[in-house]
Amino acid sequence: EAGVAQSPRYKIIEKRQSVAFWCNPISGHATLYWYQQILGQGPKLLIQFQNNGVVDDSQLPKDRFSAERLKGVDSTLKIQPAKLEDSAVYLCASSGFVFRDTEAFFGQGTRLTVV
């Protein structure tokens, strides 16, 4: 079974530029998450999708961050314009709906450096 795929693995941009990250979840997983992990901290949920609908985006800085999940499969997270404090690893995860399979499967992440 293929895991959660993310690209790119690394990205360096200047502040005020824009950037986009892509995530392909595990096939059949209805729930998709984007987390931000700042160095030395635990992952912080940015947005959660159930199929192509948003379940929780309460911690998403909506003035600069946006995310979409077209057709309930792949997802894109965008930052425009980027700030220095956006430097972090952006993790995508997905989960299924069967109780006994409850866990979040993570991709390897995209490390963003804003200079």
Next chain:
Amino acid sequence: AQSVTQLDSQVPVFEEAPVELRCNYSSSVSVYLFWYVQYPNQGLQLLLKYLSGSTLVKGINGFEAEFNKSQTSFHLRKPSVHISDTAEYFCAVTNTGNQFYFGTGTSLTVIP
């Protein structure tokens, strides 16, 4: 709302010694609990999970954790650590199986 507290940010331990990484949670409803491990430049990998049933849960790589409802804890243990266990460990909680909340992590360093 749920939250997770990992009491130790860094834990150094000698190789082949036992280790315990502490995790406490707060929730007003029943919870599901998880421990994830993160190796350098990698995503998070599930070590073990508690959904229901036996309070002692065994996971991969010789780790185990015990769910203690009265103390709202889910501490992770391993009787004998190996160099390869050096990593960041995260405790996580969810109540519906949908929204995962993570602790700040514990950095385990195994000393040869």
